[in-house]
Amino acid sequence: VWKNRYAGQIEYVPNADLKAVDAAAGVLEFDMQGKVRGNVLNVIPPQRAGAIARDSGLANVGGRWCGVDFLSYESQVAERVHVLGDSIAGAPGMPKSGHMANQEGKVCAGAIAALSRGWPVPDKPIIANTCYSFVSQTEVIHVASVYRYDAGKKTMVPAQGAGGLSDTPNVTEGIYAMAWASNILSDTMG
Numbered sequence: 001v002w003k004n005r006y007a008g009q010i011e012y013v014p015n016a017d018l019k020a021v022d023a024a025a026g027v028l029e030f031d032m033q034g035k036v037r038g039n040v041l042n043v044i045p046p047q048r049a050g051a052i053a054r055d056s057g058l059a060n061v062g063g064r065w066c067g068v069d070f071l072s073y074e075s076q077v078a079e080r081v082h083v084l085g086d087s088i089a090g091a092p093g094m095p096k097s098g099h100m101a102n103q104e105g106k107v108c109a110g111a112i113a114a115l116s117r118g119w120p121v122p123d124k125p126i127i128a129n130t131c132y133s134f135v136s137q138t139e140v141i142h143v144a145s146v147y148r149y150d151a152g153k154k155t156m157v158p159a160q161g162a163g164g165l166s167d168t169p170n171v172t173e174g175i176y177a178m179a180w181a182s183n184i185l186s187d188t189m190g
Contacts, residue, residue: 072111
């Protein structure tokens with residue numbers, strides 16, 4: 001999709017160490033690539049858990065991410081502190097998305113409810129993710145995945161045979177995307 005629709009229009013500079021931004025001139029300066037000029041600049045900061053997590057010592061994975069018990073999303077370094085969403089050190093291949101945070105929140109809430117009653121935490125959580133991307137005003141592509149808890153590895157692993165992705169952009173997936181957005185907002189916000 002990128003190559004067919006956007007090649008030559010947008011320059012992606014991956015794995016670049018940004019040294020300076022001159023917003024007035026529209027120039028980015030990188031360590032290795034030098035200066036890059038653009039009409040529109042999208043600067044993405046280093047990805048990591050928020051300052052509150054790092055400053056409180058919760059970011060125990062490479063100083064960037066918070067390690068958690070995937071059965072409860074309890075911090076690996078602070079009892080009864082639960083972390084989810086973009087701040088956690090996800091399982092291998094597990095995306096960071098609003099849908100995932102929504103799913104993690106449900107697992108976490110169930111675990112907290114069980115713990116508060118002295119019950120065992122559910123030991124077989126399954127979470128799913130779907131991400132839709134509009135590639136035009138009406139055409140959409142998606143990627144979907146499902147993860148299950150592996151007790152031996154103490155992490156989430158992809159569920160075999162589940163998930164998938166679009167073959168090509170299409171209008172029908174645009175309808176699905178809008179319905180998904182409505183549903184997840186309703187589910188999350190009530």
